[in-house]
Amino acid sequence: MKRLDQVLAADGVPAELELVINDVIVACKDIAFKLRQGELAGILGATEDENVQGETQKKLDVISNDLLKDILVANPYVRGIGSEEEDYTVAGHDAGKYLVTFDPLDGSSNIDVNLSVGTIFSVLEAQDDQSGDNQEVFLQNGRKQVAAGYVLYGPSALLVMTTGNGVNIFTLDTTVGEFIQTKSGVSIPEDTAEFAINMSNQRFWEPEMKQYIDDCLQGEEGPLGKRYNMRWVASMVAEVHRILMRGGIFMYPYDSRDPSKAGKLRLMYEGNPMSMIVEQAGGASSTGRMDIMDVAPQGIHDRVPVVLGSKNEVAKVVAYHNK
Ligand SMILES: O=P(O)(O)OC[C@H]1O[C@](O)(COP(=O)(O)O)[C@@H](O)[C@@H]1O
Ligand SMILES: [Mg+2]
Numbered sequence: 001m002k003r004l005d006q007v008l009a010a011d012g013v014p015a016e017l018e019l020v021i022n023d024v025i026v027a028c029k030d031i032a033f034k035l036r037q038g039e040l041a042g043i044l045g046a047t048e049d050e051n052v053q054g055e056t057q058k059k060l061d062v063i064s065n066d067l068l069k070d071i072l073v074a075n076p077y078v079r080g081i082g083s084e085e086e087d088y089t090v091a092g093h094d095a096g097k098y099l100v101t102f103d104p105l106d107g108s109s110n111i112d113v114n115l116s117v118g119t120i121f122s123v124l125e126a127q128d129d130q131s132g133d134n135q136e137v138f139l140q141n142g143r144k145q146v147a148a149g150y151v152l153y154g155p156s157a158l159l160v161m162t163t164g165n166g167v168n169i170f171t172l173d174t175t176v177g178e179f180i181q182t183k184s185g186v187s188i189p190e191d192t193a194e195f196a197i198n199m200s201n202q203r204f205w206e207p208e209m210k211q212y213i214d215d216c217l218q219g220e221e222g223p224l225g226k227r228y229n230m231r232w233v234a235s236m237v238a239e240v241h242r243i244l245m246r247g248g249i250f251m252y253p254y255d256s257r258d259p260s261k262a263g264k265l266r267l268m269y270e271g272n273p274m275s276m277i278v279e280q281a282g283g284a285s286s287t288g289r290m291d292i293m294d295v296a297p298q299g300i301h302d303r304v305p306v307v308l309g310s311k312n313e314v315a316k317v318v319a320y321h322n323k
């Protein structure tokens with residue numbers, strides 16, 4: 001069994017990028033150990049603050065953000081970082097080649113009920129000489145990512161990542177504090193009969209999405225001709241991981257609750273990294289109308305509608321949108 005550094009070296013990942021990824025992982029291990037301690041570590045509950053998205057920050061949102069931010073801005077190869085929990089991008093080193101965006105704690109509503117949460121990260125190359133506190137340098141589409149990954153803090157802590165050469169899974173060996181490769185060449189089944197969507201938003205969806213879900217619910221008698229199962233963990237990391245392991249489709253579509261927002265999930269630190277992982281595992285990822293990784297970001301906190309998972313099922317949802 002290989003350690004993370006051995007896998008990255010075998011994949012020909014440049015040493016500087018490896019040092020950046022390594023710092024992300026050091027922070028994630030710290031988050032994993034704090035989560036294990038739970039209430040004993042005083043990490044549960046909310047702060048009195050809101051983030052730039054207008055969401056109340058949980059203590060662990062802030063703790064995880066600070067761990068990632070502090071280690072990354074000190075890394076000489078990091079030009080800057082962008083985070084769900086930071087209003088603006090933060091400068092690292094002007095000579096740094098890499099930009100890191102992250103959702104430090106995904107599925108925040110699960111923290112206090114002891115359910116699965118995760119960390120999502122994406123790495124881009126800085127294309128010009130602007131400082132990392134200028135968000136312009138980050139505004140590249142998802143195809144430009146050089147690495148993407150997540151850590152799922154579940155019964156075991158798993159690191160799932162890609163540097164564009166397939167998807168590897170590593171399990172945190174808590175006896176030595178190292179991520180050890182436990183799967184490689186992960187491949188998502190092309191077909192599925194399992195969907196994940198927050199059904200309570202149904203009345204706000206576009207007619208195309210309503211129609212697809214209505215047809216799923218009709219089962220064998222409906223136009224899709226099969227009986228569907230449903231799951232909702234309320235943590236994108238956990239949903240994507242389930243899909244990576246056994247197939248499925250995850251959707252957080254556009255809804256009209258706040259017409260100024262294109263969806264709930266964020267393009268640069270949720271949509272793009274998850275899309276790279278899913279595509280690298282043979283799945284597909286779309287807004288319903290175009291590939292997520294082709295969306296041109298206008299701002300670091302842009303939102304995006306998300307439909308991802310088993311390739312043939314995603315194609316069906318796209319076909320509903322193109323009817
Ligand atoms: O509140 P809902 O509609 O169940 O939303 C759950 C979704 O929101 C998220 O928790 C958003 O992420 P954050 O917790 O990082 O804000 C996703 O992980 C998840 O899929
Ligand atoms: Mg999130």
Ligand SMILES: [Mg+2]
Pocket residue numbers: 061084103104105106107108
């Ligand atoms: Mg978050």
